[in-house]
Amino acid sequence: MTLARTRSTGLVGVRGYLVDVEAAITSGTPGLHLVGLPDTALSEARDRVRAAIMHSGEEWPVRHVTVALGPAGLPKSGASFDVAIAVAILAAAGVLPASVCAEPVMIGELGLDGGVRPVPGVLPAVLGAAEAGVRTVVVPRANRPEAELVPGIKVVAVGTLRALLCELRGEPPPLEPEPDDEPPRPPLPGEPSRGRRGALDLADVRGQAEARRALEISAAGGHHLFLAGPPGCGKTMLAERLPGLLPPLDRQTALEATAIHSVAGTLPPGQPLIDRAPFHAPHHSASRSAIVGGGSGRRVRPGAVSLAHGGVLFVDDPRDQVLHTVGVLQGHRPRMGPVYRYA
Ligand SMILES: Nc1ncnc2c1ncn2[C@@H]1O[C@H](COP(=O)(O)OP(=O)(O)OP(=O)(O)O)[C@@H](O)[C@H]1O
Numbered sequence: 001m002t003l004a005r006t007r008s009t010g011l012v013g014v015r016g017y018l019v020d021v022e023a024a025i026t027s028g029t030p031g032l033h034l035v036g037l038p039d040t041a042l043s044e045a046r047d048r049v050r051a052a053i054m055h056s057g058e059e060w061p062v063r064h065v066t067v068a069l070g071p072a073g074l075p076k077s078g079a080s081f082d083v084a085i086a087v088a089i090l091a092a093a094g095v096l097p098a099s100v101c102a103e104p105v106m107i108g109e110l111g112l113d114g115g116v117r118p119v120p121g122v123l124p125a126v127l128g129a130a131e132a133g134v135r136t137v138v139v140p141r142a143n144r145p146e147a148e149l150v151p152g153i154k155v156v157a158v159g160t161l162r163a164l165l166c167e168l169r170g171e172p173p174p175l176e177p178e179p180d181d182e183p184p185r186p187p188l189p190g191e192p193s194r195g196r197r198g199a200l201d202l203a204d205v206r207g208q209a210e211a212r213r214a215l216e217i218s219a220a221g222g223h224h225l226f227l228a229g230p231p232g233c234g235k236t237m238l239a240e241r242l243p244g245l246l247p248p249l250d251r252q253t254a255l256e257a258t259a260i261h262s263v264a265g266t267l268p269p270g271q272p273l274i275d276r277a278p279f280h281a282p283h284h285s286a287s288r289s290a291i292v293g294g295g296s297g298r299r300v301r302p303g304a305v306s307l308a309h310g311g312v313l314f315v316d317d318p319r320d321q322v323l324h325t326v327g328v329l330q331g332h333r334p335r336m337g338p339v340y341r342y343a
């Protein structure tokens with residue numbers, strides 16, 4: 001029997017924890033057996049990993065392969081264990097130096113062609129790894145900026161399994177096509193103007209001095225704000241401009257907000273750190289779980305309240321249930337603070 005191990009990370013809520021990934025190759029019926037409470041996406045790693053290893057020019061061990069994810073009692077979910085599973089199998093097969101594979105934490109989904117795809121939740125995963133004393137983390141190349149937000153940890157970003165194998169063997173990297181960087185989109189005609197920081201600008205609002213002042217007081221003091229007035233007088237327009245008045249997030253809140261959006265898969269491309277107040281506007285008929293969040297222990301789905309963490313939760317023309325849910329979350333009945341009425 002040959003045995004090798006590496007490490008990866010799982011998520012409980014928006015906190016990452018270390019997962020040991022062990023592979024054992026034994027005699028017996030050829031095949032890959034995955035244990036450690038995997039969900040469906042993780043169970044399908046069997047097929048992805050096998051195809052990716054073969055497309056990377058490596059031999060698939062035609063023996064009985066057991067991969068164990070520990071701690072065995074915690075449910076694991078998602079495809080982010082693929083890279084660690086592939087590396088553990090190749091180390092157990094003796095084609096990678098096992099000692100080099102044991103320390104780093106490896107995160108990433110594999111395509112059948114051996115490409116390493118981005119996964120949600122990289123920031124909390126790397127934060128969790130760094131807190132546990134890990135020194136090196138392997139992440140998909142597309143997740144590099146997010147991983148590099150964590151100080152004191154070496155980030156190895158790879159685009160393919162082949163590139164990672166070269167890195168682990170100490171060989172020069174293969175020539176890989178660089179991902180295309182999307183150029184910034186020019187504003188469309190009639191698109192609202194955005195201030196220096198990219199937020200919608202209060203300069204677009206004509207008049208409404210009283211409502212603007214209410215907005216400024218709300219921003220300065222962090223107060224809730226209820227806007228009431230006739231249709232078309234600019235309530236939505238004003239509310240959407242509140243984030244532009246808010247100061248940048250402090251480092252701790254920025255990391256918390258980024259971790260939430262990373263887990264939800266809503267991190268804007270090209271913006272690894274959410275350092276401006278987020279703005280989240282759920283539909284007026286949103287369900288309770290859309291507001292407070294849902295999911296399970298394996299995979300949380302942050303709701304509107306979490307997605308607005310550190311910023312503005314904008315409930316436009318809400319139905320009673322939405323107001324009630326938000327009010328209860330704020331620890332009081334749905335009285336949303338001072339009411340500003342204006343025409
Ligand atoms: N004070 C204003 N300055 C500039 N444009 C305005 C102003 N008020 C309204 N508008 C224009 O009218 C449009 C409609 O305003 P908005 O949707 O904000 O109104 P509302 O009060 O939210 O209405 P409703 O109650 O129907 O939701 C805005 O997109 C904007 O183009």
Ligand SMILES: [Mg+2]
Nearest residue numbers: 235236237316
């Ligand atoms: Mg409106």
